[in-house]
Amino acid sequence: MDKRSTLIKGESFLKLFIQLQRDKMKASMLLDCKGLIRAEGIISHIVQDDKQPYLQLQSGLKIALVTVVAVNGVFSPDYSEC
Numbered sequence: 001m002d003k004r005s006t007l008i009k010g011e012s013f014l015k016l017f018i019q020l021q022r023d024k025m026k027a028s029m030l031l032d033c034k035g036l037i038r039a040e041g042i043i044s045h046i047v048q049d050d051k052q053p054y055l056q057l058q059s060g061l062k063i064a065l066v067t068v069v070a071v072n073g074v075f076s077p078d079y080s081e082c
Contacts (some may be wrong), residue, residue: 005074013071017046017055020072027055030070030079031063039063 007013020027021043028040041057053065069079 006077007074009077013065013068013074013076014046014048016071016074017043021046021055027057028072029063029068030075031067032069032079033067036069 017027024042026040027043029038031037031039039057039061041059041061043055044058045056047054047056054062055065056062069076
């Protein structure tokens with residue numbers, strides 16, 4: 001059986017996003033947008049005080065935080081076995 005790193009139930013990717021932004025390291029993400037898609041890049045902004053919090057990559061791509069199911073090999077508990 002394949003094992004993956006998984007967030008604890010109720011935990012978010014926010015700490016990881018903040019660290020990746022501070023270190024200017026690439027975030028490789030798996031997003032659930034009515035089907036799983038990939039996105040990656042350097043995070044330029046994290047916007048938490050919006051009705052739908054999001055992050056923005058240096059490429060200009062905006063990603064709603066609720067769509068992120070995995071970051072750099074760490075999965076949301078709901079997707080730990082996909």
